Amino acid sequence: MEWRDQGILLTMRRHGETAAIIDVFTRAHGRHAGVVRGGASRRIAPILQPGAQLDLLWRARLENHIGAYQVEPIRSRAAAAMSDRLALAGLNAVTALLTFGLPDREPHDALYQRSEQLLDLLGQNDIWPLAYLNWELALLDELGFGLDLRNCAATGSTDDLIYVSPKSGRAVSRDGAGDWANRMLPLPPVLRGVGPAPDSEVAQALGTTGYFIENRLAPALGNKPVPEARARFIQAFRRRL
Structure with missing residues (x-):
């Protein structure tokens, strides 16, 4: 069996003396691991950096085998990621959350496109945190925990929406919250x-999306701990406020 696709490199680890196992978020085949023969060599290892855009040829005798990749670089994002601390922390947060949240070998084309667009903005620190926030919203939505912020869950009103219900993920107005206001998310x-x-608003909003990642998505994944890379990115972002 074989297929060809493009993908974003999420992780790489050595395998034996010279090979590497890579985990890649591909456009048509989802998160998919495979062996790269010679992947630990001086020639190939610099290509296999997290965030790299790769052209991939995957082969295996059976579909459920891990299989082997042949890789060709399309573009590296290492230079943009190393441009400053915020960019590197952001790249690490994105690749860690994709590894954390995505099921194996399940296509998520819309999220793939959003992820590629986000990573192409690395280094543009004036717009990147907002783009990252919108990406987290897309991640939650794609994995079944999207927020519904169109109108108030209690009254149906579209006015004065200032809260999110931690139970339903729906918007709640000031009047609709009533005595429950102190239990709501901003x-x-x-x-x-x-x-x-x-x-300042982006930072506050990331606290709300973080609640649903930690308290809704993580339990659905068997209570896996949320990657620390996300917290490190939030910390790096808040330093500049």
């Missing part, structure tokens, strides 16, 4: 795509 305008999206 809904800054940026989460609804409204307003100028200052960094």
